[in-house]
Amino acid sequence: MVLIDSVWFFISPLRFAISNFRVIAAILFVFSLWFCIFRVIFYRLSGDSSPLAKAISAIARGAEIFLRAFAFTVLFGWAGGTFVCLATSAALPLQDARLAALDRMLGFDWLQFLAFTNSYAAISQSLVLAYHSALPQMLFLYLLLSFGRREARLAEFLSLFCLTFSATCFLMLLVPAAGAYSHYHPSREAFDGFSVDAGMWHYQTFTMLRTQSTAVIKMEHLKGLVTFPSFHTALAIITAYAVRNIRFIVLPVLVLNGIVIISTLPEGGHFLVDVVAGVVIALGAIGLSRWPPFGRLMKCRM
Secondary structure (H helix, E strand, C coil): CHHHHHHHHHHCCCEECHHHHHHHHHHHHHHHHHHHHHHHHHHHHCCCCCHHHHHHHHHHHHHHHHHHHHHHHHHHHHHHHHHHHHHHHCCCCCCHHHHHHHHHHCCCCHHHHHHHHHCCHHHHHHHHHHHCCHHHHHHHHHHHHHHCCCHHHHHHHHHHHHHHHHHHHHHHHHCCCCCHHHHHCCCHHHHCCCCCCCCCCCHHHHHHHHHCCCCEECHHHCCCCCCCCCHHHHHHHHHHHHCCCCCCCHHHHHHHHHHHHHHCCCCCCCCHHHHHHHHHHHHHHHHHHCCHHHHHHHHHHC
16 A cells, blocks of 8 residues: 555655654654563563563553554554545546435435434434444454454454455545535535534545645545545444454444444435445455455464
């Protein structure tokens, strides 16, 4: 992904803001500092078999695993987000009309669904909370698997994250779309139970990247630009899959992420076909991860 970004940037008029490099340097410094701290802890406690030393080592080990997963996610997300900005700047013809037509072929009326979910405050607010739970869920998942001595399961999740995110990035290049809110233009009263900028928080940056050939990319631009397919949907599925067989966790996470998938329509501003594509990507990634040659490769990498 970094290689593609580098080559594309070289031939693109887009530019990185100088502030981005300061942020990246600060992030790398913090991660490196904590890795050094963990190395010192492990070195200091090596050979110490006291209960306190074992407890500290276990906590440090879990924290180090969490930090590695978090660092990987941040850096991979930065590379993928840069690709998304470059793909958006390609300004290929928007496909919202075709996506809406596919929804109608499936018998789905997006405006009617919006009206239904907006008519009940309990439903709309539940969908808003669920939609914005994706990042907190990832942090909880990383903590659970890191400190629960499930490093292999965490590695599996990160592999699925890579596969689904990469597929999403490349498909959004081929099928650019502004989103259902941009296509249908509902009045504010039609979705007053949802966020003020529901499904449209990306639109200003999206338009800037498509229309300004010399746009400057800032860190805050590296998110939220994808309509087709729905990465929120794919992430919800692989998150639920990551906690399978974990008692007392799997059922609440499964229910919550089922609601997350529904919320991508009115709160995320996705078409139904975006969600269907997200489901296909997630299931395809899971199927690939269970393919024996891929599984052997992952065991070699862990």
